[in-house]
Amino acid sequence: MRLVIDGAFDLVRLKLDALPDGIYQPVPGLPVRRAKRADGTMSRWAAMEPVVEGLGVRTALDVGANAGYFPIMLGRRGVAAVALEAEPKYARTAATAVRRNRLTNVAIMELELRPDTVGLLPAADCTLVLSVWHHLVRLQGLETATALLRDVWARTGKVMFFDTGEDEMPAEFGLPAMVPSPDAWLGTYLRETCSGGRVEYLGRHRAFDAAGLPTDRALFAVLREQP
16 A cells, blocks of 8 residues: 555655656656657667667766666666665656666665765776766866766766767857867867776767757767776
8 A cells, every 4th residue: 555655645746846848868657748858868779779778887876867868778677776866756756666667676866966065976897978068067167077077987987978068058058168179179188087987988969958949969988097
């Protein structure tokens, strides 16, 4: 009976938390209409999954996990994952999704990534930093965002996946000019920030700008060079 009641409360909370924009990611097990960012989310996973498999990833950390799609997909293939999410409603949605998928190897960590909290992050074979770096720049500045990314990379054993808002983002985000192109600038930035990493380009994938209009963004894998 308790499980039935908990499930009913989960569905009510899920519907409330999905207002007004719905759920961005096509998370398995959630009874919602097609997610707004379904295509780009699934194409990113299709590009990342072979890398995860090829490297034998066993643990993962998703920084800015939103509704938990990537930790759940990792958990379903046997990778123990932590979903880091600062927004309470997204963290609740991710927790509901984990329960509905009956996963015991995925945990939700409701926490804002800042210089005073980055030390709490676990080390993992694989880290995901997707569509979050531009928010770190906007809220904490480029220097701090770079230091945080460097700290996340230091906790990464095998591969870090990265994408971010590019020159489609408005001026208030404070992003640097990505010249001669976002692909080239970001590739150089990742090589300079992630010491001992080899940067691989995984194509461009559907995303949305700050106004909700469709765009696309470069996805990168930064692979730890083995000694």
